[in-house]
Amino acid sequence: xxxxxxxxxxxxxxxxxxxxxxxxxxxxxxxxxxxxxxxxxxxxxxxxxxxxxxxxxxxxxxxxxxxxxxxxxxxxxxxxxxxxxxxxxxxxxxxxxxxxxxxxxxxxxxxxxxxxxxxxxxxxxxxxxxxxxxxxxxxxxxxxxxxxxxxxxxxxxxxxxxxxxxxxxxxxxxxxxxxxxxxxxxxxxxxxxxxxxxxxxxxxxxxxxxxxxxxxxxx
Amino acid sequence: xxxxxxxxxxxxxxxxxxxxxxxxxxxxxxxxxxxxxxxxxxxxxxxxxxxxxxxxxxxxxxxxxxxxxxxxxxxxxxxxxxxxxxxxxxxxxxxxxxxxxxxxxxxxxxxxxxxxxxxxxxxxxxxxxxxxxxxxxxxxxxxxxxxxxxxxxxxxxxxxxxxxxxxxxxxxxxxxxxxxxxxxxxxxxxxxxxxxxxxxxxxxxxxxxxxxxxxxxxxxxxxxxxxxxxxxxxxxxxxxxxxxxxxxxxxxxxxxxxxxxxxxxxxxxxxxxxxxxxxxxxxxxxxxxxxxxxxxxxxxxxxxxxxxxxxxxxxxxxxxxxxxxxxxxxxxxxxxxxxxxx
Numbered sequence: 001x002x003x004x005x006x007x008x009x010x011x012x013x014x015x016x017x018x019x020x021x022x023x024x025x026x027x028x029x030x031x032x033x034x035x036x037x038x039x040x041x042x043x044x045x046x047x048x049x050x051x052x053x054x055x056x057x058x059x060x061x062x063x064x065x066x067x068x069x070x071x072x073x074x075x076x077x078x079x080x081x082x083x084x085x086x087x088x089x090x091x092x093x094x095x096x097x098x099x100x101x102x103x104x105x106x107x108x109x110x111x112x113x114x115x116x117x118x119x120x121x122x123x124x125x126x127x128x129x130x131x132x133x134x135x136x137x138x139x140x141x142x143x144x145x146x147x148x149x150x151x152x153x154x155x156x157x158x159x160x161x162x163x164x165x166x167x168x169x170x171x172x173x174x175x176x177x178x179x180x181x182x183x184x185x186x187x188x189x190x191x192x193x194x195x196x197x198x199x200x201x202x203x204x205x206x207x208x209x210x211x212x213x214x215x216x217x218x219x
Numbered sequence: 220x221x222x223x224x225x226x227x228x229x230x231x232x233x234x235x236x237x238x239x240x241x242x243x244x245x246x247x248x249x250x251x252x253x254x255x256x257x258x259x260x261x262x263x264x265x266x267x268x269x270x271x272x273x274x275x276x277x278x279x280x281x282x283x284x285x286x287x288x289x290x291x292x293x294x295x296x297x298x299x300x301x302x303x304x305x306x307x308x309x310x311x312x313x314x315x316x317x318x319x320x321x322x323x324x325x326x327x328x329x330x331x332x333x334x335x336x337x338x339x340x341x342x343x344x345x346x347x348x349x350x351x352x353x354x355x356x357x358x359x360x361x362x363x364x365x366x367x368x369x370x371x372x373x374x375x376x377x378x379x380x381x382x383x384x385x386x387x388x389x390x391x392x393x394x395x396x397x398x399x400x401x402x403x404x405x406x407x408x409x410x411x412x413x414x415x416x417x418x419x420x421x422x423x424x425x426x427x428x429x430x431x432x433x434x435x436x437x438x439x440x441x442x443x444x445x446x447x448x449x450x451x452x453x454x455x456x457x458x459x460x461x462x463x464x465x466x467x468x469x470x471x472x473x474x475x476x477x478x479x480x481x482x483x484x485x486x487x488x489x490x491x492x493x494x495x496x497x498x499x500x501x502x503x504x505x506x507x508x509x510x511x512x513x514x515x516x517x518x519x520x521x522x523x524x525x526x527x528x529x530x531x532x533x534x535x536x537x538x539x540x541x542x543x544x545x546x547x548x549x550x551x552x553x554x555x556x557x558x559x560x561x
Contacts, residue, residue: 012476013476014469014472014476015473036465036469038468038497038499038501038502039461039465039498040420040461042420043425043461043462046422046425127429127430128429129429131477148427148428148429160381160428164428164429164430164431167376167429167430167431170375171370171375171377171430174371207381210381210382
């Protein structure tokens with residue numbers, strides 16, 4: 001990272017630090033996966049290099065699937081950092097709670113459609129929370145942070161992905177998570193069709209029943 | 220009665236805990252002083268907890284444990300002001316035994332009955348014993364693995380296991396490895412002891428999905444290796460701990476970064492593990508948060524935590540009529556309103 005002019009810390013996440021920098025005249029985000037002192041070095045390196053390699057690959061493929069993601073400019077596996085396009089805009093996490101109902105519906109339908117496109121293409125985001133979605137002033141919704149993502153065409157993975165979206169809505173937007181999730185599923189259905197969506201939805205219910213303390217769990 | 224008067228009034232609450240293998244009775248004053256905390260554990264002859272046998276054990280030891288609690292507090296049954304009991308989540312037969320005892324006592328003494336959520340009780344006693352106010356809590360035991368934090372009236376779940384609990388994972392592995400359950404030494408402690416001698420990290424599945432984690436694949440992989448016999452048991456115990464604890468630590472760190480709270484609370488039976496404590500201490504420090512471990516007596520299932528949470532609920536006018544005192548086997552922590560927190 002020494003070759004990049006004056007990076008300023010933009011956000012310190014749990015897994016990585018994000019820096020805002022100037023890279024050959026472009027405004028970029030540098031995502032640096034910092035070593036985690038709590039886990040053994042061998043395990044830490046395995047996790048960090050895996051995520052550093054896979055994230056850009058998935059972000060590229062997401063574009064092919066028709067979902068907005070930042071452009072990747074450079075990847076350095078040895079130091080586990082990624083240089084990518086800076087997306088101007090606001091996190092959906094912040095927008096959702098203050099947006100009027102109509103807008104909220106619109107955002108959620110859009111998000112659902114993007115998730116549908118990822119899944120249709122065999123991509124799993126792995127961390128669908130509203131802080132990983134950015135809305136630009138032009139109204140495009142960008143998906144970021146594919147660090148926990150994977151390529152997988154199984155219903156199980158798609159179910160977990162949507163289950164995580166539901167859980168994120170429940171914990172961060174508990175006032176109206178139900179209508180939000182309903183609209184996410186609406187958008188999802190518009191891309192994947194009713195039949196597939198029903199299968200995925202049944203999978204979500206199955207995943208939830210597997211949880212330890214869940215009302216609906218079967219004996 | 221008015222809330223103000225309730226807050227001023229002194230009284231004693233008997234808490235009964237029986238959600239799994241422990242039958243516990245604790246007595247706490249309304250001001251939060253713990254006068255007694257007694258329990259008796261069911262130890263299976265082989266295998267894990269047999270729910271019917273655990274319930275039989277609870278029924279057999281109930282009067283003994285209750286008498287011990289009352290005499291150690293220096294109280295008579297008629298001195299009690301309310302009875303609290305663990306209403307869920309947990310094993311049905313075990314919970315029902317404790318609930319039956321609680322109902323009988325409350326009816327006989329003509330005092331209010333308060334049903335308490337077991338997971339909420341773990342957090343509340345942790346707050347009382349460590350003086351934290353608004354923590355991110357990692358609760359890891361034989362039946363639970365979850366990261367919670369308070370947000371708008373309830374403890375919200377910020378991460379949890381998608382399948383088995385951390386303590387369950389360690390216990391099953393220990394039994395598969397042939398380790399035996401001894402009185403006073405949980406299987407998890409046996410693994411911890413062996414893990415200290417482990418040197419080589421064996422690569423095992425590491426499964427974090429968003430805020431959640433999955434331990435079943437890790438358990439299967441470790442079990443296969445233990446039966447294959449190529450790795451030393453010390454190395455496997457070490458590797459199992461490192462992988463599993465790194466996963467819960469990663470999820471806890473995410474919750475900490477997300478909520479920006481300044482306290483970390485570790486509770487549940489697995490909280491006793493020094494390696495897990497060390498890992499969490501590192502992330503707490505990195506996020507400028509204090510790190511707190513609930514003392515073992517109050518981190519494992521106990522009656523005092525039920526008594527204390529019963530008092531908090533009772534002071535806010537929450538009582539459980541007998542006809543609504545049925546046990547709730549899958550009562551999630553995020554389904555419970557906690558009006559005592561502002």
